[in-house]
Amino acid sequence: MRRNIHAGKLGSGGFSLNTLTDDELYEIHLATLEVLEKTGIFVEDEDALEIFHANGAKIDKKTKIVKLPPYIIEDTLRSAPPKFVMAGRRPEDDFVVENNRVGFTNFGEGIQLNDLDTGELRAPTKMDVGMSAKLGDFLSEISVYNRAMGAHNVPAEVAPVHNAEAIFNNTTKHVMIGPFSGYLARQIVKMAQVVAGGEQALRERPLVSFHTCPVSPLRLVQDTCEVIMESAKAGMMVNIITMAMAGASSSIHLAGTLVDHNAELLASVALSQLTVKGAPIMYGSSTTAMDLRFATATVGAPECAMINAAVARLARFNSLPSFVAGG
Amino acid sequence: MAGANLIYGLGMMEMGVTFDYGQLVMDNEFARMINYCVNGIPVTDETLSVDAIKEVGSFNDFVTRKETFEHMRSISHPKLIDRRVREKWEAQGSTNIYDRSIEEAKHILARHTPPPLSDDARAELKAIVEETESHLGVEKTRPEF
Numbered sequence: 262m263r264r265n266i267h268a269g270k271l272g273s274g275g276f277s278l279n280t281l282t283d284d285e286l287y288e289i290h291l292a293t294l295e296v297l298e299k300t301g302i303f304v305e306d307e308d309a310l311e312i313f314h315a316n317g318a319k320i321d322k323k324t325k326i327v328k329l330p331p332y333i334i335e336d337t338l339r340s341a342p343p344k345f346v347m348a349g350r351r352p353e354d355d356f357v358v359e360n361n362r363v364g365f366t367n368f369g370e371g372i373q374l375n376d377l378d379t380g381e382l383r384a385p386t387k388m389d390v391g392m393s394a395k396l397g398d399f400l401s402e403i404s405v406y407n408r409a410m411g412a413h414n415v416p417a418e419v420a421p422v423h424n425a426e427a428i429f430n431n432t433t434k435h436v437m438i439g440p441f442s443g444y445l446a447r448q449i450v451k452m453a454q455v456v457a458g459g460e461q462a463l464r465e466r467p468l469v470s471f472h473t474c475p476v477s478p479l480r481l482v483q484d485t486c487e488v489i490m491e492s493a494k495a496g497m498m499v500n501i502i503t504m505a506m507a508g509a510s511s512s513i514h515l516a517g518t519l520v521d522h523n524a525e526l527l528a529s530v531a532l533s534q535l536t537v538k539g540a541p542i543m544y545g546s547s548t549t550a551m552d553l554r555f556a557t558a559t560v561g562a563p564e565c566a567m568i569n570a571a572v573a574r575l576a577r578f579n580s581l582p583s584f585v586a587g588g
Numbered sequence: 589m590a591g592a593n594l595i596y597g598l599g600m601m602e603m604g605v606t607f608d609y610g611q612l613v614m615d616n617e618f619a620r621m622i623n624y625c626v627n628g629i630p631v632t633d634e635t636l637s638v639d640a641i642k643e644v645g646s647f648n649d650f651v652t653r654k655e656t657f658e659h660m661r662s663i664s665h666p667k668l669i670d671r672r673v674r675e676k677w678e679a680q681g682s683t684n685i686y687d688r689s690i691e692e693a694k695h696i697l698a699r700h701t702p703p704p705l706s707d708d709a710r711a712e713l714k715a716i717v718e719e720t721e722s723h724l725g726v727e728k729t730r731p732e733f
Contacts, residue, residue: 264633275628278589351703361591363626365619368600371607377693385607391733392697393599396612399700402598402619409599410607412733416726422717427733429713432702448720455712456705543594547604560603573592587597 277361280571286578289516293523294331301328302479302528306486309532316535327528334527337534343580345498345541347405348466350433350456355466356404358543358582361573364404365587367397369472370439371410385410391427398432405435407472421445422452425469429456437500439472443487446471450495463496467541470498474547475525477503477510486532493533493540500584501529502545506558507568509551515564519571522548530581544576545584560586589626595619610689613696617668624664668692 281289301319304310304327314320319328344359356364374385377392393409408424415423421440428436429452436453440446449469457463473488475481481489485501492499503522505511511521526544533542550564551557559565569585576583598619599612629635640653650656668688670677705713721728 262639272631273628275626276589277591277626280590358593362593363591363623364594365598365616365623366594366596367598367612367615368596368604368607371600372605374607375601375609377609377690377697382606387731387733389607393607393609393612395700395702396609396693396696398702399696400613400616402616402623404594407596409612412731414731415729416721418724418726419717419720422720423729423731423733426713426717430705430710430733444723445720448716452713452716455709455716558603560597569592569595570590573590576593577591582593583591584594584596585592587595 278570280567280574286575289519289523289575290578292520293527294334296479296520296524297329297334297528298331299328300479301326302481302524303327304481304486304528304532305483306481306490309481309486309490312490312532312535329528329531333531333535337531338527338579338581340534340538341530341542341581342539344582346466347435347437347470347498348468349405349435350468354434356435361577365402366405366407366437367393367403367409369407369409369437372413374410384413386414387412387423387427390424391431394428394431398434403434405437406432407437408439419445422448425449425452429453436469437472438469440488440491442484443491446488446491446497447495450491450497453497467497470500470541470543472500472502472545474502474504475529477505477525477548478521479524481525481528481532485529489529489532489542490536492542493537496537496540498541498543499529499533500543500545501526502547502584505548507548507550507564508553509556511548515550515568515571518548518550518568519575522546522568522572523575527579530579542581543584544572544579544581546572547586548572549586609693609697610686613689613693614668614685617666621664621666621669 303325310320313327347356349355389410390412397403397406408428411420412423440449453469454460454463457468471488471492473485475485489499503525505518505521507518511518530542533540546569548568549558549560552559572585573583598615599607601608668685
């Protein structure tokens with residue numbers, strides 16, 4: 262039997278989940294603009310304060326509160342790239358991040374582990390950091406490798422560079438790492454330059470990116486400012502992971518928590534773009550709800566899934582790639 | 589399904605405190621199953637299978653059909669999740685998924701060798717670690733990795 266072609270048939274292109282409507286997204290956006298303009302955000306680092314001041318934000322040097330007019334937020338959102346490639350050591354490891362393409366990565370950073378041979382609960386060593394990178398290198402669904410653990414058998418002050426050494430030696434995938442300070446971010450960039458084959462080669466194929474976490478509510482602490490600015494200067498992507506806890510460090514209402522999360526994110530985007538226009542930045546979230554009975558951050562809860570599904574939608578509303586908690 | 593670009597969480601237990609090699613291998617399989625679902629149900633003349641359904645009618649089956657054979661690899665095929673009936677699972681030693689995942693992690697780590705960095709690159713990375721230790725004035729350590 263002949264079945265002729267359809268003149269333009271709409272397909273789903275896969276399963277999806279609708280979370281917030283355009284009206285709701287816009288309301289969250291407007292609420293965020295109001296908070297950033299009227300209440301402002303604490304910015305600990307002096308250089309970051311100066312950058313905000315030079316670009317028209319109202320700063321209070323004593324309280325370190327920065328009030329951001331809506332035009333700064335709108336302008337900086339427009340200059341942040343809507344897509345980028347998280348490059349690996351080899352082109353086949355490259356991961357394209359854009360729109361609603363979905364990928365997975367492992368959790369980081371664990372402070373203890375179950376020993377592979379004995380099952381004993383203990384602190385991770387540099388060997389474990391290397392082994393987890395090697396396992397992540399092999400596994401098909403690990404799109405990029407996120408450092409799973411930090412080495413505890415080296416001094417804590419230099420652990421990020423030890424972690425980077427163990428990871429770069431054990432995976433060719435893109436590496437996401439938490440550097441803890443601007444200086445350590447620079448040292449890790451130097452290491453990535455060695456792996457990539459020079460400064461220019463690394464800028465063309467950035468094979469490392471950095472995580473940093475603002476402190477809720479509404480605080481861009483010292484190391485967060487440093488990591489955002491250093492990443493922008495080096496041309497490496499920075500992933501801003503808000504860690505608001507509904508009912509504790511943000512509103513008990515999930516919508517209000519999204520406003521707090523969004524305000525921390527958009528202020529971080531502003532700092533990144535005012536440091537270097539066009540610097541790659543990711544819209545991340547580890548935001549969830551506090552179980553007020555046990556005072557625990559519930560990462561396997563319905564609230565965590567709902568918040569992070571909404572965060573993915575907000576990221577697309579802002580034309581930014583997203584990184585969210587899968588529980 | 590909300591279209592997040594990177595979903596993290598694989599390999600961790602206890603609210604992000606404890607890493608587990610077996611959990612990472614298990615979660616990798618779960619992520620593969622999730623991606624299978626997100627891919628959706630393609631609806632085309634071929635997949636609607638009207639001609640095949642007419643041919644099979646009420647009293648035959650689809651198992652021996654050519655298209656079943658051709659597409660059998662496109663259905664989900666977990667490696668660690670055990671889909672066998674209880675008797676067969678018991679005959680194979682009644683293992684649980686965690687133990688199988690730990691074995692798989694050991695198997696991978698014993699056999700997988702990522703392409704190594706050059707000796708020069710390895711030495712340069714080590715030098716940057718040492719430079720950082722000197723700069724911050726902390727003890728120099730060289731644990732294996």
